[in-house]
Amino acid sequence: MLNQKLQLKLSQKLSPQQIQLMKLIQLTTAELEQKVKNEIEENPALEYGSESLDSDSNDSDSDTQNEDINVDDYLSDENDDFSQNFYSTNEENNFQTKSSPSFHQYLDNQSRNLILNDIEKPLCEFLIGSIDESGYLRREVDDIIDDLAFTQNIVTAKDDIISVLKKIQDLDPPGVGARSLQECLLIQLNKKTDQKESILNSIRIIESEFELFSKKKFSKLSEKLNLSDNELKASIDEISKLNPKPGGSISSEFFNNTIIPDFILKVENGKLIVELNNRNSPELRLSNSYKNILEGYKNDPNKSKSQNQAMQFLKQKLDSAKWFIEAVEQRYQTLFQTVDAIVTFQNDYFLSGEESDLKPMILKDIAEKINMDISTISRVANSKYIDTPYGIKLLKSYFSEGMKNKDGNEISTIEIKKTLKLIIDDEDKAKPLSDIELSKGLSDKGYKVARRTVAKYREQLDLPVARLRKEL
Numbered sequence: 001m002l003n004q005k006l007q008l009k010l011s012q013k014l015s016p017q018q019i020q021l022m023k024l025i026q027l028t029t030a031e032l033e034q035k036v037k038n039e040i041e042e043n044p045a046l047e048y049g050s051e052s053l054d055s056d057s058n059d060s061d062s063d064t065q066n067e068d069i070n071v072d073d074y075l076s077d078e079n080d081d082f083s084q085n086f087y088s089t090n091e092e093n094n095f096q097t098k099s100s101p102s103f104h105q106y107l108d109n110q111s112r113n114l115i116l117n118d119i120e121k122p123l124c125e126f127l128i129g130s131i132d133e134s135g136y137l138r139r140e141v142d143d144i145i146d147d148l149a150f151t152q153n154i155v156t157a158k159d160d161i162i163s164v165l166k167k168i169q170d171l172d173p174p175g176v177g178a179r180s181l182q183e184c185l186l187i188q189l190n191k192k193t194d195q196k197e198s199i200l201n202s203i204r205i206i207e208s209e210f211e212l213f214s215k216k217k218f219s220k221l222s223e224k225l226n227l228s229d230n231e232l233k234a235s236i237d238e239i240s241k242l243n244p245k246p247g248g249s250i251s252s253e254f255f256n257n258t259i260i261p262d263f264i265l266k267v268e269n270g271k272l273i274v275e276l277n278n279r280n281s282p283e284l285r286l287s288n289s290y291k292n293i294l295e296g297y298k299n300d301p302n303k304s305k306s307q308n309q310a311m312q313f314l315k316q317k318l319d320s321a322k323w324f325i326e327a328v329e330q331r332y333q334t335l336f337q338t339v340d341a342i343v344t345f346q347n348d349y350f351l352s353g354e355e356s357d358l359k360p361m362i363l364k365d366i367a368e369k370i371n372m373d374i375s376t377i378s379r380v381a382n383s384k385y386i387d388t389p390y391g392i393k394l395l396k397s398y399f400s401e402g403m404k405n406k407d408g409n410e411i412s413t414i415e416i417k418k419t420l421k422l423i424i425d426d427e428d429k430a431k432p433l434s435d436i437e438l439s440k441g442l443s444d445k446g447y448k449v450a451r452r453t454v455a456k457y458r459e460q461l462d463l464p465v466a467r468l469r470k471e472l
Helices: 017-026 030-040 056-058 071-076 082-084 103-111 120-130 142-150 160-166 183-190 198-210 210-214 218-225 227-239 246-256 288-299 306-344 346-352 365-369 374-382 413-426 437-446 451-460
Strands: 046-048 263-268 269-274 284-286 383-388 391-393 403-404 408-411
Touching: 017 306, 017 374, 030 306, 046 306, 046 437, 082 246, 103 120, 120 142, 120 160, 120 263, 142 160, 183 227, 198 210, 198 218, 198 227, 198 263, 198 413, 210 218, 210 391, 218 227, 263 306, 263 346, 284 288, 284 306, 288 306, 306 346, 306 374, 365 374, 403 413, 408 413, 413 451, 437 451
Parallel strands: 263 383
Antiparallel strands: 046 284, 263 269, 383 391, 403 408
């Protein structure tokens, strides 16, 4: 039985302009430049340059005003709907700041030199496409066979897949196409031209006693393989030189990872001066030609239907350009207010550069200080870098929880993590400290931290447990 009922519901939705601003705030400096370039290419009513307040100078700009603009060309484009074009809710596509072949293109280029028959070529192409950015083939062979049958209409056998995979594993970088870390290390060891004793012993270790090796049970390794301490150490040294992620090295070569700081901090005469990178505030203006043409249509008392359509089109383009310019300006103001509040909050640290001067600071502290939403502060902090006299750092790195030391003073967890790392760096690597011992070491230095918290900080520092830090 159908029932009808009336229900009041209060919901809050972001306007298209707010969505546009949130997207712009997330962009890095380089991404903003690309976004502005794309917007200018898509919207002829937007152009580089500062807006002139002198109407006479606008009139004198005859070159710009006399440009021929065929409005009909734009009107004929069905995809040029303003609401879809300017306020698309899809995420911006990532772009490369350096034009180079990708990791998979690099493998594809090499595969052309492999001797493959007509059956093996599509298998090779599919396998290369299935290799992840670390250089591993993570999928089971049976799953690959099923995918080939369903998506490529190729029926093949397991032996054929393995045969082609072995050929791919001969490509550069060594270890690519491996299905596990064990196989990756073995491929690299077998490719060594100088098969000296330490290499042969390394192969034995990885091939037959990989579990003991991964758990760093060196005494058992020596006993099982009948190796002296020196022989074992030489073999472990050889293994440590191998690359556990062969794809990573190639990817980093091909992509430009240069960090462009969004903010620049200077210390002059004991005062902090922070400014935005000029590339964050591009000079944009509305096209004078478009404004003049629109004004002409408005003043024409005998407008035809096509002229009305053209006028509507021009208005949409000019509105789009105006809102984009305002969003870029709002982005600039938001970024400046946020970084200024952070620098003011951490004034002592930025003057001294000493991490012990870092105050506990969370997103809420800055949000309340400048009366903005926490999510906005998060967007700025997670993607923006600041160039300081002490190095270029992500703004996020200055945020941390706080806790009190034995003297009752509130300190940042950043300071505790730094102390923890120093303790681990100075430990006896033959007998690494357990988390309980690390907790005691921190307590001796005035930081009362529980074992669980030590384990959490250690993981955040990307440091393994004691048995995996053990060295010969």
